[in-house]
Amino acid sequence: MSSSGFSPAPPPVFNGEGYHIWAVKMKTYLQAFDFQSHTAQIRQHSDDRAKRFKAMSCIQRSVSDVIFTRIMACESPKKAWDMLKEEFQGTERSRQKQL
Secondary structure: OOOOOOOOOOOOOOOOOOHHHHHHHHHHHHHHOOOHHHHHHHHHHHHHHHHHHHHHHHHHHOOOHHHHHHHOOOOOHHHHHHHHHHHHOOOHHHHHHHO
């Protein structure tokens, strides 16, 4: 905030009733302090995180339990995918050696 002595009003409080009124007031409040862009960034981060969990779930469900134990420590779907690829397809270098 600037040093003009302006103190922002507290945000509108939602008491469980009149959501549509609160939502309009809250959007205006967030826009007044340029928080709207921050909430969009938070939402994007949450969406990205959900996509990673969905992808990991798909990979984990699509392998047998024996193979699952090999990727269960992976914290991202990319790591799990790369581990499976390297183990079962090999690296470019190992494929060249096999030829």
